[in-house]
Every structure is written in structure tokens, then in C-alpha cells.
Amino acid sequence: AKKSADGVVADTPSEINRTDLARYGTVGSQVGTQTELTTTEAEIRQVENLSWVTAPRPAMRSRPVAVPGSSNGTSLGVEPLHQRGTTGSGVKIGVIDQGFDPDNAAIASNVVEARSFGDVTTSGAHGTSVAEVVVRTAPDSQLYLASGGTLVDDQRAIEYLVQRDVDVIVYAQGYPQIADDGRHSLSGSIQTARESGILFVSSAGNYAQTHWQGSFRDGDGDTIHEWTARGSEANIFPDTTAEFSGPVEIFLRWRDVGENSEYRLALYNPDTESYIAYRNERGETRTNQFVRLATTVDPQRAGLVIQNTAGPPDDELEVVISSTAPQSITYSTPQSSLIVPADSPDATTTAAYEVGSRRIAPYSSQGPTNDGRRGLITTGYTNIGVDNGLYSTGTYAFAGTSSSAPYVAGVAALVIETRSGGRSPATVERLLVESSDDILEPGNDTVSGAGVVNASRAVELATPSVTISNASVTPATASANTTVTHELSYEVNNLRPEDAPHEFTVTLPAGSSFNTTAAGLSVVDESGLPLTTGGKVTLSDVDAGSNNRLSFQLAPDSDRTVDTAIVSLDVEITHGTVAESTETPIELGVLGEEQPVATRSVSVTVQPASAGARPDTLPEPVSTAAFEAVDTDGNRRLSPSEIALAINENAARGAVGGTTVQPSEFALMITWNSEQ
Numbered sequence: 001a002k003k004s005a006d007g008v009v010a011d012t013p014s015e016i017n018r019t020d021l022a023r024y025g026t027v028g029s030q031v032g033t034q035t036e037l038t039t040t041e042a043e044i045r046q047v048e049n050l051s052w053v054t055a056p057r058p059a060m061r062s063r064p065v066a067v068p069g070s071s072n073g074t075s076l077g078v079e080p081l082h083q084r085g086t087t088g089s090g091v092k093i094g095v096i097d098q099g100f101d102p103d104n105a106a107i108a109s110n111v112v113e114a115r116s117f118g119d120v121t122t123s124g125a126h127g128t129s130v131a132e133v134v135v136r137t138a139p140d141s142q143l144y145l146a147s148g149g150t151l152v153d154d155q156r157a158i159e160y161l162v163q164r165d166v167d168v169i170v171y172a173q174g175y176p177q178i179a180d181d182g183r184h185s186l187s188g189s190i191q192t193a194r195e196s197g198i199l200f201v202s203s204a205g206n207y208a209q210t211h212w213q214g215s216f217r218d219g220d221g222d223t224i225h226e227w228t229a230r231g232s233e234a235n236i237f238p239d240t241t242a243e244f245s246g247p248v249e250i251f252l253r254w255r256d257v258g259e260n261s262e263y264r265l266a267l268y269n270p271d272t273e274s275y276i277a278y279r280n281e282r283g284e285t286r287t288n289q290f291v292r293l294a295t296t297v298d299p300q301r302a303g304l305v306i307q308n309t310a311g312p313p314d315d316e317l318e319v320v321i322s323s324t325a326p327q328s329i330t331y332s333t334p335q336s337s338l339i340v341p342a343d344s345p346d347a348t349t350t351a352a353y354e355v356g357s358r359r360i361a362p363y364s365s366q367g368p369t370n371d372g373r374r375g376l377i378t379t380g381y382t383n384i385g386v387d388n389g390l391y392s393t394g395t396y397a398f399a400g401t402s403s404s405a406p407y408v409a410g411v412a413a414l415v416i417e418t419r420s421g422g423r424s425p426a427t428v429e430r431l432l433v434e435s436s437d438d439i440l441e442p443g444n445d446t447v448s449g450a451g452v453v454n455a456s457r458a459v460e461l462a463t464p465s466v467t468i469s470n471a472s473v474t475p476a477t478a479s480a481n482t483t484v485t486h487e488l489s490y491e492v493n494n495l496r497p498e499d500a501p502h503e504f505t506v507t508l509p510a511g512s513s514f515n516t517t518a519a520g521l522s523v524v525d526e527s528g529l530p531l532t533t534g535g536k537v538t539l540s541d542v543d544a545g546s547n548n549r550l551s552f553q554l555a556p557d558s559d560r561t562v563d564t565a566i567v568s569l570d571v572e573i574t575h576g577t578v579a580e581s582t583e584t585p586i587e588l589g590v591l592g593e594e595q596p597v598a599t600r601s602v603s604v605t606v607q608p609a610s611a612g613a614r615p616d617t618l619p620e621p622v623s624t625a626a627f628e629a630v631d632t633d634g635n636r637r638l639s640p641s642e643i644a645l646a647i648n649e650n651a652a653r654g655a656v657g658g659t660t661v662q663p664s665e666f667a668l669m670i671t672w673n674s675e676q
Contacts, residue, residue, distance in 0.1 A: 016035050021035065025043060076407065081414055081456060087138060088138025088414055089417055090417060091413040092144060092165065092166040092168075093167065093168045094145075094170070095127065095144070095145050095169075095170050096147075096157045098120065098121070098122045098148065098173065099116075099121070099122040099126075099147050100114060100127040100147060101388065104390070106132045106386065106387055107388070110140075110142060111145060114146075115160055117146065117148045117160070118148050118150055120147050125390035125391050126172075127145070129391065129403075130405075131145060133384050133386065133407055133410065134406045137411060138414055138417075141413045144164050151185060154171075158186075158190070162192060162193055162196045167416050168413060168416070169200045170202075171405070174202075177251055179287050180338045180343035181371040182371060182373070183287045183371075184286060184340055185286070187344040191346045194346040197423070197425065199425040199428050200344075200425075201347070201348045201412065202347040202405060203349075203401035203402055204338055204350055204376060205338055205342055205364075206361075206364065206365060207321070208332070208334035208363055208364055208366055209332050209363050210237075210321035210329055210332065211321075212333045213319070223308045223313075224305060224307050225307070228331065234304065235305075235331045236302070236303035236329070236330045237304070237321075237330065238328050244297055244302045246296065246323075247325070248267070248321065249321070250292070250321050250322070251290055252265045252291045252293075253320075254290075255287065256311075258314065261308065261312055261313060262311055263291060264306070265306060267302050267304065268303050268305045269301055269303075276295070276297060277295040280309055334365075335367075338376075339365060343369040343370070343375060345373065349375055350376075350378055350401060351365070351401065351447065351449060352399075352400060353382060354382060355383065361399075361400075361401075364379075364401060366446050374445075374449070376448065377450065378448075378449040378453050379436070379452045380403075380408040380452070381403070381452075382399050382404045383398070384403045385397055386398045408432065412432060414455060414462075415458050415462040418462040418463055419431075419592075431458050434461055435453065435457035435461050436454060437452045466492065468492055468598050468599070468600035471488075472489050473487070473602045473603070474489075476603070477604065477605045477606075478605070479609065481576070482575055483515050483573065483575075484575065486572075487568065487570050488567070488586065489569075490567050491567070492564065493564050495562055502554040503554075504590055505551045505590075505591060506550050506569065509543070509548070510548065511577070512548060512574065512575055513574050516571075517536065517537040520570035522568040522569075524566050525562050525563075525564060525565065533554060537552045578607075579608060581605060581608065583605055585602070
């Protein structure tokens with residue numbers, strides 16, 4: 001029988017010899033020190049003997065998290081947004097699943113690229129439906145489809161989507177073999193994605209009714225686990241009277257405490273008092289041991305039995321039924337039923353909400369994670385109709401958290417499209433959380449997270465509301481080829497403290513430049529209290545200018561909320577050459593994550609150089625000899641050689657020794673050349 005070895009592991013990637021492995025089977029994907037190999041059980045023993053191989057392990061394939069269902073809820077709450085033109089245009093969404101039909105009419109026009117990172121063995125119905133839910137929610141989004149199915153495949157898929165610079169990744173499958181404590185290789189890949197600016201939306205899982213967790217208990221000493229204090233040794237499904245039939249897949253996992261232990265997982269018929277199937281071949285991940293039982297059951301009553309077959313029975317056990325049936329067991333533990341990678345600290349984990357029933361779907365997996373984190377971030381709609389024809393000829397109600405995750409990803413795309421600045425995963429996630437309708441106890445919880453995402457409110461919150469008002473510049477005139485100290489004054493309103501630090505910019509057109517950084521900077525709130533600016537004012541060169549942008553930041557203040565910042569900035573500006581009187585715009589801006597969220601302009605009128613000529617270029621017959629001056633006491637005559645003159649047409653005023661001069665046509669500016 002063919003079998004995969006996931007994680008033919010070496011100490012370093014360079015030690016992996018794919019030629020060696022090819023002698024024993026088909027070499028598959030590689031990520032870091034892990035390589036996949038499809039081979040026989042007999043050949044695996046030979047692979048273990050290779051000098052560079054440290055830890056061959058059975059391959060783990062992800063499981064989709066869709067369940068059958070229907071709903072009378074028809075609206076996704078996004079239709080009014082679409083009508084107003086918010087459709088996710090330009091937003092790139094990556095979808096990772098076990099296969100797709102990229103040419104399907106339901107998604108084909110949105111697909112930019114489709115890649116496969118392993119053997120695709122499914123029809124693509126699940127992945128195509130996930131992608132279709134994204135398109136229904138964000139109809140103009142761009143899809144990047146990545147097929148995988150094993151841990152290594154999925155890590156490569158995430159790497160690919162990071163390289164494609166997508167905005168969102170949606171992942172609607174999971175690994176019931178792995179403990180939900182965030183200590184697995186996918187967590188590292190998801191962290192890399194988030195650090196690259198990508199929101200990773202993950203399904204919570206559908207195991208609230210088919211999950212059990214607790215300590216092994218054996219009151220009568222027969223090595224069989226007792227599910228209750230009364231000594232019940234069989235966990236019957238779907239209830240204590242009905243018969244069950246069909247395929248079933250069950251995982252039992254634990255982390256050895258002290259000495260190694262072994263357990264057997266079995267299906268038991270309480271009527272015939274006989275075993276239907278059992279399995280005690282143990283597998284392992286990086287953090288836990290597991291046993292998998294997969295079989296098909298003929299119609300009969302069936303229950304789950306756990307037996308301790310070796311080592312001390314002192315371990316915390318966790319049972320997950322990953323097949324779509326049965327949909328419940330008699331003794332279940334909804335808490336901590338999240339499926340990997342929903343437990344990853346950097347995942348935006350999503351529960352499922354049934355619109356028609358107005359409730360959290362009873363199967364929707366719950367937190368906390370095994371290491372005590374809440375796990376769930378928010379909740380999205382499920383039972384969403386898809387028309388790709390891969391499940392049925394008509395509209396199919398695509399259910400489970402496999403439906404809610406792409407819905408939330410689509411709403412995230414609408415938020416990203418709306419928000420011209422502040423598009424980081426943390427910001428987008430915060431807007432989804434703040435817009436959610438709290439449906440359980442007030443505040444965040446381990447069942448619904450922050451509540452059900454409200455698409456309209458999320459987009460409303462994402463709409464930039466920062467404004468700049470009362471902007472002025474003094475003086476508002478200057479001569480070309482001169483350096484003048486100007487005072488800029490303006491107000492920035494509707495600041496969101498949670499978006500801080502805010503970056504403020506002042507930008508000149510090409511040809512003008514800031515001669516120095518700010519000679520004086522004051523930022524206060526409406527009551528006049530100073531606000532902290534992070535770092536110093538910095539100069540930069542944009543639009544082919546020379547130091548024609550300065551910027552500074554308004555640092556967050558944890559002690560108070562600031563709605564308005566009043567800015568006063570003294571700067572030296574060197575004005576360039578102009579042929580005629582020109583309005584020179586100075587653009588005031590506020591940036592959110594390097595994107596503008598508000599701009600406003602003020603202008604300085606720059607006069608041509610001929611209007612402000614130096615004395616040696618004054619038009620004839622004017623010369624310094626034609627002028628005399630006395631000091632303020634009226635008794636000190638200054639010689640022409642001690643006087644520097646400038647004649648300015650239409651000037652408003654000049655100053656002589658501190659005395660204001662009001663000219664009619666020309667203004668005379670006397671500059672003292674000594675201390676007299």
C-alpha cells in the first residue's frame with residue numbers, strides 16, 4: 001500500500017538529498033528541513049537508515065470544514081455596499097484549499113492565477129465554493145488560488161501568496177491530528193504572512209459537538225476509559241437509540257506526560273457488545289501523539305471506546321471526529337475544539353452564524369486554545385448559496401466555518417478597498433472587531449469572538465474621516481530666489497487615537513525647498529495642552545525637489561483621547577525661479593501607514609526676481625547715491641555705501657530701523673551694515 005512520509009527531516013535544508021529519496025518513491029514538496037515522500041511502508045524503514053534523516057513521520061492531510069445545511073437567510077449584508085460601488089476592487093485575496101476549478105463560471109473572471117503545490121485528489125468543489133463566497137462578498141476582488149493539502153504544501157502555498165503580495169489569505173480547512181496550542185509549523189508561516197501585511201482568515205472548525213477533552217479515567221481498573229463519573233465506557237453517536245452508518249474518521253491525540261503511553265481507539269456496538277473497528281497504530285506531530293481510526297460503518301448503534309494499552313494512563317486526551325458524520329456524540333466538550341491553524345496567534349479565526357436561526361451554529365468550534373488564549377476573533381455568516389454546480393445542479397447552501405471564513409475575508413476586502421490608509425492586518429482586524437454585533441455576553445468571548453461581522457458598519461468605520469481645517473500661511477507672499485521664514489498654522493480633526501502614531505507632512509512643489517528643519521514646532525489639543533511628537537522633524541526629497549517634504553509624527557497618548565490637533569510650524573522655505581507672479585501650493589497632509597488620509601493646500605504668492613532686484617541691478621537712473629538716511633534720533637547721516645537697497649513693486653510695507661514705512665508704489669528696505 002502506498003503511504004506518504006511527511007517530514008523526512010534533516011538538520012539543515014542543504015542536507016536533504018532528493019536523489020537519495022527518489023530511490024524509495026516519489027519525492028514531493030519541500031519546505032525548510034522537511035520533504036514529502038510517497039512510498040511503501042517497507043521502504044520507509046530504508047529511508048529511516050539514511051544518515052541525514054532524523055525524523056520520518058506519517059503525512060498529515062488537512063480536512064475541509066464544511067457541513068451540510070440550509071438557511072432561509074438570503075442577504076449577506078453587502079448588497080447596499082455593492083450598489084454604492086464598494087466591491088473589493090483591486091484587493092488581492094489568496095485562497096488555500098485542496099483543489100479548485102479555476103475555469104468555473106462562478107469565479108473564473110476573478111481568478112488572476114492558480115498554482116498547485118501537491119497532488120490534487122479532490123474535485124475542487126470545496127475550494128471553488130470557498131472562492132465563490134469570497135466573490136459573492138467582494139465581487140471585484142482578485143483571486144490567487146493555491147492548492148495543497150499537506151502541511152508542507154500549505155506552507156509553500158503561504159510563501160507563494162506572500163510573494164504575490166496578496167492582501168488577505170483565507171484558509172477553510174484544518175488538521176485534527178495536531179494539538180491546538182499554536183506550536184506548529186503553520187503558525188510560523190502565518191506569522192510571516194501577517195508581518196508581510198497580510199490578514200490570514202481561518203475557519204474555527206466544525207467540532208463543537210464532536211469533540212471531547214479530559215483526563216483518562218478508569219475507576220474499575222479494566223484499562224477502558226470512562227466518559228462519565230457513572231462509569232460509561234462507550235460514547236454513543238449520534239444518540240443513545242439511533243443507528244449510525246457511513247464513513248467515519250476519528251482522531252485521538254495526547255501529549256505524553258513522563259513515560260510514553262499508548263492508547264487504542266475503537267468503535268463499539270453496545271447491542272452486540274462487540275467491536276466494529278479499532279486502531280492503535282500511533283502517529284506523532286512536533287507536539288503531540290495521535291491515533292487515527294477511519295472506517296465505514298454498516299447501519300447499527302455505534303459508540304467510541306478508548307483503551308490504555310501501554311504506559312501510565314496519566315495523559316490529557318482529546319478526541320475529534322473529523323468526518324461530516326456523525327454530527328454529534330453523547331459526551332462532547334465544545335470548549336477548546338478549535339482546529340489547527342485556527343489556534344495560531346496571528347490568525348483571524350472565524351466562527352459560524354446561522355442567519356435564519358439567528359444563532360451561532362451549534363457545530364461551530366469554540367475556544368480557548370489549549371494554551372489558554374481566547375482563540376476566536378469574530379463570527380461570519382454561513383449557509384451561503386453557491387452556484388458553481390460542483391455540489392448540486394442548483395444553488396447549494398455552502399455551510400460550516402468553511403463558509404463563514406471566506407465571508408469575513410470578503411468583508412475585509414471591502415474594508416481594505418475603502419481605507420486609503422491604515423490597511424495593516426491589525427487595523428483591518430480591529431475594524432472587523434469593532435463593527436461586529438455582540439450577540440452573547442457583552443465583550444469578547446470564546447464562542448463568537450467579538451460577535452457577528454457587520455459589513456456596512458465595518459466599511460463605515462473604515463471610511464477616512466480625518467480633516468484638515470483653518471489652514472493659513474504667513475507671510476503669504478515672497479520673492480523668487482529668496483529664503484523666507486513662514487508660519488504654517490492648521491487644525492487636524494477626527495483623529496483616531498488607535499491609528500496613532502499619525503504622520504504629518506508638509507510638501508512643496510518641485511523647485512522650492514525647505515532650507516532647514518522646523519525652527520519652531522508646536523502641537524496642542526483643543527484645550528491648549530501640548531501633544532507629544534515622536535522624533536524630530538525630518539526632511540526628504542520627493543517629486544524631483546530638493547528637501548521639499550518635511551514630516552513629523554504625533555505619538556499616541558495612553559492617558560487621553562485626542563480628537564483635534566492644532567499645529568503651528570515655523571519653517572524656512574527657499575522659493576525657486578518664476579517668470580511671473582505664481583501661486584505656489586504647500587500641501588498639508590496626514591498619513592496612515594504611509595497612505596494619505598487627509599490633505600489640504602495653502603499657497604504663497606511668489607513674485608518674479610525682477611521685482612526684487614538687488615542694488616547693483618536696479619534699473620537706471622536709480623542708484624544708492626540718490627538716497628540718504630538718518631538714525632531714529634534724526635541726527636546720524638549714513639553714507640550711500642552703508643546702505644543696501646531693495647525695491648519691491650506693490651510691496652505692502654518695509655522697515656527702516658524698526659520704523660514702519662508705508663509706500664505708495666515702491667518700498668525701500670534699509671539694511672544696517674554696522675552696529676550703529
